Amino acid sequence: MLKTKLFRLFSFILITTTFLPLRAVLPQNxxxxxxxxxxxxxxxxxxxxxxxxxxxKEAYEIRLPQxxxxxxxxxxxxxxxxxxxxxxxxxPIVLVTAGYRSTWNSIAELSRLLKANxxxxxxxxxxxxxxxxxxxxYLTAEQAAADHHRIVQLFxxxxxxxxxxxxxxxxxxxxxxxxxxxPPDVQATVAYVAPLNRAQEDPxxxxxxxxxxxxxxxxxxxAFQLALLQRRREILPLFYRYIRENDYRFYLPKDETYxxxxxxxxxxxxxxxxxxxxxxxxxxxxxxxxxxxxxxTIPFNAYYGEAEVLAxxxxxxxxxxxxxxxxxxxxxxxxxxxxxxxxxxxxxVFTPREARIVFHPELMExxxxxxQNQGNRIIYIYGxxxxxxxxxxxxxxxxxxxxxVKPDGNHRTRIADLMQDEQDTILSLLKKWLKLEGD
Numbered sequence: 001m002l003k004t005k006l007f008r009l010f011s012f013i014l015i016t017t018t019f020l021p022l023r024a025v026l027p028q029n030x031x032x033x034x035x036x037x038x039x040x041x042x043x044x045x046x047x048x049x050x051x052x053x054x055x056x057k058e059a060y061e062i063r064l065p066q067x068x069x070x071x072x073x074x075x076x077x078x079x080x081x082x083x084x085x086x087x088x089x090x091x092p093i094v095l096v097t098a099g100y101r102s103t104w105n106s107i108a109e110l111s112r113l114l115k116a117n118x119x120x121x122x123x124x125x126x127x128x129x130x131x132x133x134x135x136x137x138y139l140t141a142e143q144a145a146a147d148h149h150r151i152v153q154l155f156x157x158x159x160x161x162x163x164x165x166x167x168x169x170x171x172x173x174x175x176x177x178x179x180x181x182x183p184p185d186v187q188a189t190v191a192y193v194a195p196l197n198r199a200q201e202d203p204x205x206x207x208x209x210x211x212x213x214x215x216x217x218x219x220x221x222x223a224f225q226l227a228l229l230q231r232r233r234e235i236l237p238l239f240y241r242y243i244r245e246n247d248y249r250f251y252l253p254k255d256e257t258y259x260x261x262x263x264x265x266x267x268x269x270x271x272x273x274x275x276x277x278x279x280x281x282x283x284x285x286x287x288x289x290x291x292x293x294x295x296x297t298i299p300f301n302a303y304y305g306e307a308e309v310l311a312x313x314x315x316x317x318x319x320x321x322x323x324x325x326x327x328x329x330x331x332x333x334x335x336x337x338x339x340x341x342x343x344x345x346x347x348x349v350f351t352p353r354e355a356r357i358v359f360h361p362e363l364m365e366x367x368x369x370x371x372q373n374q375g376n377r378i379i380y381i382y383g384x385x386x387x388x389x390x391x392x393x394x395x396x397x398x399x400x401x402x403x404x405v406k407p408d409g410n411h412r413t414r415i416a417d418l419m420q421d422e423q424d425t426i427l428s429l430l431k432k433w434l435k436l437e438g439d
Contacts, residue, residue: 035086038158054107058086068138070146078131083120092162092434096120099170101127109414110166125314136355139314141322145181152185162434168192180367188377188433193411195391196368197324200359208390209266209330217277221266222332227283227290228262229338234287248301251309255341261298263328263345268298270387271411309350316351322363376400377433379426383409
């Protein structure tokens with residue numbers, strides 16, 4: 001396979017090549033801007049010029065050869081996709097660590113706030129950053145952190161100013177894990193809605209959901225779920241017709257998919273809650289009304305489509321080997337007893353079938369205390385209604401770190417959603433840490 005041979009060639013180049021300062025790597029006859037000339041000198045990199053957005057002057061998509069195993073580069077390489085948006089060499093830089101694939105070069109909130117250059121990195125094994133074959137041994141938090149470390153070391157040659165890493169949800173986890181493995185690489189980190197789970201199915205999430213919304217709201221959610229299960233003769237035909245009309249192909253059989261979506265309902269309701277509890281249809285509502293609310297709340301294809309599940313299986317592998325996740329014990333026992341197709345509900349069913357799944361709790365057992373005691377210059381942002389806040393950081397006051405929670409916020413909570421004084425505090429801290437007080 002040609003790509004594998006190229007990877008092995010790049011391994012020799014990357015092991016033996018030290019990236020020189022900008023002025024030393026630009027031949028006199030090289031065309032383009034200073035940044036483009038620098039990029040063209042990266043061994044093995046594939047560079048595509050993009051149209052910059054907002055205040056940026058240049059933008060590029062970069063396919064960077066990365067070792068599958070940073071401890072043993074001879075194991076081969078894969079191309080990791082990076083988006084670079086350039087404003088000026090003397091501006092700070094925001095490193096956006098995606099937890100999944102990156103399909104377009106969106107501009108992060110921090111990049112706008114700080115008027116900063118931006119590097120957005122697609123996570124290894126996702127999207128276009130997949131090796132020829134998925135050897136799951138190389139999908140670890142340590143290897144992903146080494147990817148980001150190598151990117152920082154490369155681009156610090158031309159961006160000597162302040163660096164801040166950031167990400168949301170799994171991307172926020174990625175930013176925190178990168179900080180754990182390579183503390184000096186960036187001067188600050190902002191982690192949005194980033195969970196720190198301690199188990200494959202962390203019971204703190206179950207406890208959180210069970211106490212959300214008050215008794216009346218919880219009863220309404222349970223009644224809605226029971227109606228979906230107990231009135232399946234009326235509602236399943238609507239489900240079948242809907243997936244047929246939309247040409248959905250699920251990873252699991254249709255009846256199992258339906259029941260997993262019912263089990264998922266309370267989690268998704270609180271994670272993305274955009275409507276009040278009293279908008280949930282009562283159990284005796286017409287089947288069409290029940291199903292309309294169901295499909296508007298649960299994106300069937302995005303969660304359970306065959307192509308979508310296969311594309312996100314690297315995440316499920318990580319969840320069930322190192323990062324932890326959630327189960328379905330938060331559901332009312334009546335709901336669990338009403339299941340017919342799903343006997344032992346677990347998200348582990350979405351992990352790669354060929355992979356060996358063994359959970360290693362020791363990673364988070366080391367990371368969480370480190371963040372609490374030594375994780376300096378980190379800002380954590382959570383939504384108070386988001387189930388992922390249940391496993392958010394619990395600060396001890398020993399590290400120079402700050403946690404901001406929007407009480408009624410969901411998984412979309414950002415700095416702009418906080419109180420104005422909190423926004424001002426965050427911006428002040430970042431400017432201090434990045435030495436931008438004069439901006």
